[in-house]
Amino acid sequence: MAETKSPVETPLMKQYNVIKAKYPGALLLFRVGDFYETFGEDAVKASKVLDIVLTKRGAGSSSEIELAGFPHHSLDTYLPKLVRAGHRVAICDQLEDPKMVKGIVKRGVTELVTPGLSFNDNVLERKQNNFLASVFGGKNAFGVSFLDLSTGEFFAAQGNENYVMKLIQGFAPSEIIFSKQSREKFELLFSEEYSTYALEDWVYGYDYAYEKLITQFKTASLKGFGVEDFGESIIAAGAILHYLEDTEHKDTSHISSISRLDEDRYVWLDKFTIRNLEIVHSQQDGGVPLIEILDRTVTPMGSRQLRKWMILPLKDKVAIDERLSIVDTFYTDHFLSDKVCDPLKQIGDLERLISKVAVNRINPREMLQLKRSLKCIEPVKQALASHNSDALKKLADQLHPCEFLLEKIEKELREDVSINSNQGGLIKEGIDAELDELSKIAFSGKDYLMQIQKREVERTGIGSLKISYNKVFGYYLEVSNANKDKVPQDWIRKQTLVNAERYITEELKVYEEKILHAEEKLFVIEQRIFNALVTTAADFIPQIQQNARVLATIDCLLSFAVVAKANKYAKPVVDDSLITDIKAGRHPVIEKKLPIGESYVPNDIFLDSDKQQIMIITGPNMAGKSALLRQVALITLMAQIGSFVPATSASVGIVDKVFTRVGASDNLSKGESTFMVEMTETASILNNLSHRSLILMDEIGRGTSTYDGVSIAWSIVEYLHNHKDFKPKTLFATHYHELNQLEEDLPRVKNFNVSVKEVGDKIIFMRKLKEGGSEHSFGIHVAQIAGMPNRVVLRSNEILHFLEKDKHKNEGKRKIAEIPKPTPQMNLFEMDPRLKEVQEMIDKLDINTISPVEALLKLNEVITLMKRK
Numbered sequence: 001m002a003e004t005k006s007p008v009e010t011p012l013m014k015q016y017n018v019i020k021a022k023y024p025g026a027l028l029l030f031r032v033g034d035f036y037e038t039f040g041e042d043a044v045k046a047s048k049v050l051d052i053v054l055t056k057r058g059a060g061s062s063s064e065i066e067l068a069g070f071p072h073h074s075l076d077t078y079l080p081k082l083v084r085a086g087h088r089v090a091i092c093d094q095l096e097d098p099k100m101v102k103g104i105v106k107r108g109v110t111e112l113v114t115p116g117l118s119f120n121d122n123v124l125e126r127k128q129n130n131f132l133a134s135v136f137g138g139k140n141a142f143g144v145s146f147l148d149l150s151t152g153e154f155f156a157a158q159g160n161e162n163y164v165m166k167l168i169q170g171f172a173p174s175e176i177i178f179s180k181q182s183r184e185k186f187e188l189l190f191s192e193e194y195s196t197y198a199l200e201d202w203v204y205g206y207d208y209a210y211e212k213l214i215t216q217f218k219t220a221s222l223k224g225f226g227v228e229d230f231g232e233s234i235i236a237a238g239a240i241l242h243y244l245e246d247t248e249h250k251d252t253s254h255i256s257s258i259s260r261l262d263e264d265r266y267v268w269l270d271k272f273t274i275r276n277l278e279i280v281h282s283q284q285d286g287g288v289p290l291i292e293i294l295d296r297t298v299t300p301m302g303s304r305q306l307r308k309w310m311i312l313p314l315k316d317k318v319a320i321d322e323r324l325s326i327v328d329t330f331y332t333d334h335f336l337s338d339k340v341c342d343p344l345k346q347i348g349d350l351e352r353l354i355s356k357v358a359v360n361r362i363n364p365r366e367m368l369q370l371k372r373s374l375k376c377i378e379p380v381k382q383a384l385a386s387h388n389s390d391a392l393k394k395l396a397d398q399l400h401p402c403e404f405l406l407e408k409i410e411k412e413l414r415e416d417v418s419i420n421s422n423q424g425g426l427i428k429e430g431i432d433a434e435l436d437e438l439s440k441i442a443f444s445g446k447d448y449l450m451q452i453q454k455r456e457v458e459r460t461g462i463g464s465l466k467i468s469y470n471k472v473f474g475y476y477l478e479v480s481n482a483n484k485d486k487v488p489q490d491w492i493r494k495q496t497l498v499n500a501e502r503y504i505t506e507e508l509k510v511y512e513e514k515i516l517h518a519e520e521k522l523f524v525i526e527q528r529i530f531n532a533l534v535t536t537a538a539d540f541i542p543q544i545q546q547n548a549r550v551l552a553t554i555d556c557l558l559s560f561a562v563v564a565k566a567n568k569y570a571k572p573v574v575d576d577s578l579i580t581d582i583k584a585g586r587h588p589v590i591e592k593k594l595p596i597g598e599s600y601v602p603n604d605i606f607l608d609s610d611k612q613q614i615m616i617i618t619g620p621n622m623a624g625k626s627a628l629l630r631q632v633a634l635i636t637l638m639a640q641i642g643s644f645v646p647a648t649s650a651s652v653g654i655v656d657k658v659f660t661r662v663g664a665s666d667n668l669s670k671g672e673s674t675f676m677v678e679m680t681e682t683a684s685i686l687n688n689l690s691h692r693s694l695i696l697m698d699e700i701g702r703g704t705s706t707y708d709g710v711s712i713a714w715s716i717v718e719y720l721h722n723h724k725d726f727k728p729k730t731l732f733a734t735h736y737h738e739l740n741q742l743e744e745d746l747p748r749v750k751n752f753n754v755s756v757k758e759v760g761d762k763i764i765f766m767r768k769l770k771e772g773g774s775e776h777s778f779g780i781h782v783a784q785i786a787g788m789p790n791r792v793v794l795r796s797n798e799i800l801h802f803l804e805k806d807k808h809k810n811e812g813k814r815k816i817a818e819i820p821k822p823t824p825q826m827n828l829f830e831m832d833p834r835l836k837e838v839q840e841m842i843d844k845l846d847i848n849t850i851s852p853v854e855a856l857l858k859l860n861e862v863i864t865l866m867k868r869k
């Protein structure tokens with residue numbers, strides 16, 4: 001802050017105010033010397049989030065302003081904290097070398113970091129993409145686009161609002177942008193869960209967006225990307241490119257294409273299904289989503305790819321079979337999988353490294369990492385190519401070892417480089433003659449300094465004499481006060497400290513000049529050579545991006561093989577039939593989380609469109625109905641992402657939509673009536689059915705009265721069975737035993753129950769699926785296990801017995817007869833008359849006069865009385 005006395009009026013503060021006004025809503029980090037400073041409200045916020053001292057400048061004057069700052073080298077520590085706290089952070093740097101200018105240094109914002117746009121390794125999660133989403137609601141459709149700036153992946157999709165919401169839930173963007181016009185709608189939908197930002201309305205215009213995209217991709221049209229007819233998503237994607245510019249992200253050559261997310265290519269998972277099946281997120285704290293079981297990838301790219309695969313399961317048999325066959329090869333051929341896995345483990349985050357090349361942010365150490373990653377490609381390629389599988393050969397063909405770049409980095413960059421590119425020691429000897437010459441001078445100069453030091457020690461007899469360096473005097477000799485009188489005449493005193501004095505000599509100055517001059521020039525040359533290396537690397541962006549994608553695929557498929565082996569999964573048969581036939585299926589997550597000693601009870605499931613389209617599953621609470629429903633969906637989805645499945649065998653007729661609906665009280669949603677939510681979601685299922693849908697209905701109707709609930713559940717089953725166009729496969733878990741009657745009238749409805757065994761007054765959960773309905777729910781028994789007070793349990797049993805009797809008596813009548821009043825609780829004496837006698841005995845006693853022996857006799861009397869039956 002050397003440039004200012006009073007912060008508001010100085011030229012520095014004027015400059016600050018001008019820049020600040022250009023970035024409304026952003027917290028401005030303003031570089032002053034070696035510090036990033038914040039002022040005013042920004043300072044108050046920053047000091048809170050970063051826990052740094054808040055001071056005031058010009059205290060008491062009209063120009064008083066809050067101030068908080070931190071050293072510039074701590075940016076990587078503090079920036080992520082600000083971004084995670086939800087701030088948009090504008091980084092304003094000095095654009096000139098302060099040493100070279102008189103007066104105020106030119107400054108400007110070099111980057112606006114937002115939650116969805118970041119390159120900082122501390123903000124990014126290794127295993128997760130950092131997506132920015134842009135949404136646009138058009139007349140005919142909703143458009144959405146996702147960009148991960150750190151990897152260059154760019155997607156476009158469009159469809160109805162449901163579809164877009166589902167994608168947003170799956171992609172879990174860190175930030176969502178939209179137009180100001182649609183702010184009200186989208187903020188309501190998103191702002192609770194996501195960071196949001198509204199752009200000017202004109203940004204969301206078709207022509208503008210189209211132009212932006214073709215300029216970015218350097219193409220004449222968007223036809224080559226298959227998004228030409230995707231008007232709404234083109235608008236959403238164009239707005240993302242505009243936002244990049246707005247936030248000073250100008251080097252974006254790694255964003256070279258856009259992929260269409262075609263609704264028709266992937267299984268439709270509505271957002272409730274992604275949530276209920278806990279595919280990528282768990283619904284409870286500490287819960288385990290499916291991805292945690294399936295993810296044994298060894299590269300960050302693989303991990304990120306797997307997440308995308310899991311929310312976008314395939315529908316195309318050929319594509320699924322290709323994945324399955326590669327998993328099978330890795331599963332059976334250990335030698336091959338080890339040969340591929342070992343180099344893969346060394347590869348690191350190739351995708352994000354090459355993005356850093358594109359935006360010119362790669363440091364020398366990362367360039368070395370890039371080299372190490374590239375070195376691993378050839379062994380993977382060879383291992384795959386040497387196998388006789390065509391699918392593996394195809395993958396091998398797509399890998400590009402980038403020899404030229406690899407050799408260049410290997411030849412030019414030293415192995416012991418530091419993170420900074422301006423501190424020397426970057427470039428190997430033999431690359432540039434001038435550089436070698438300068439290194440020699442710098443190095444031998446330093447050597448010569450040591451000789452001077454040695455000589456002067458001998459000459460003066462000052463054993464502790466040292467030559468040191470600082471920026472103010474350059475090289476100097478430091479002498480402690482005790483040796484001051486030994487200093488020779490020809491030394492020139494430069495500084496007096498408390499315990500020592502500092503001197504320079506003519507000779508030192510001459511050498512200093514030589515060394516510093518050489519070093520300065522040397523740094524410039526090294527920087528130039530390093531920059532040229534970055535430019536060469538930039539030529540390889542498309543090849544390296546492709547490598548990253550192929551390696552991610554290999555990593556996911558290897559991971560499937562590893563998981564399959566570890567968890568005893570089987571290779572599913574996926575076909576175009578309408579039959580799902582799972583033998584001894586298990587729930588992939590629950591089976592891993594059971595208490596020690598318990599093992600998962602496998603079950604068979606058969607569903608088709610001719611004989612067994614709808615399975616009504618009854619059974620007591622806690623029997624395992626929900627687990628069974630979910631395992632069928634998870635096995636189906638796992639098969640369709642190309643993974644082996646937890647079963648002894650599984651034949652999966654390709655499913656195109658999976659719907660899940662869980663009875664209202666299972667998931668509380670804020671604001672709306674839970675039953676209303678249950679019904680809205682069920683309605684959405686019934687309105688979006690297809691022939692290949694898989695539907696899981698878990699206790700539908702339980703959010704309302706029994707009669708209403710049974711009636712709704714009943715008519716839903718009828719609707720699904722009698723639909724004129726579709727016969728969707730359905731699993732219907734319910735406590736309404738009445739639904740078992742449906743089997744009699746509807747030929748494709750079959751009753752099953754998850755069995756329990758009654759032993760005395762206890763029930764044992766067998767978890768085995770059996771044909772036929774079941775009579776009891778044993779809910780009261782479960783309440784007892786859960787620790788419900790005994791009185792409530794007894795009373796519940798009393799009411800249950802009455803209701804069951806009443807039901808048979810009043811068959812067909814709607815109203816149940818009055819429930820008998822609870823028997824009033826008896827007092828202890830009524831329950832046991834002996835206690836009354838004891839009471840009378842105690843009443844007659846006088847504790848002050850009774851002797852110890854008499855007391856003992858009385859006690860004996862009480863004991864004898866209580867033993868009486």
Ligand SMILES: Nc1ncnc2c1ncn2[C@@H]1O[C@H](COP(=O)(O)OP(=O)(O)OP(=O)(O)O)[C@@H](O)[C@H]1O
Pocket residue numbers: 590594599600601602619620621622623624625626627628767
């Ligand atoms: N096949 C199985 N093998 C072993 N344990 C199981 C099995 N199925 C379920 N479980 C265990 O039983 C618990 C209860 O299962 P689940 O929630 O599926 O019961 P439910 O019948 O749906 O109960 P409710 O009707 O009360 O919702 C699960 O959390 C799991 O720990």
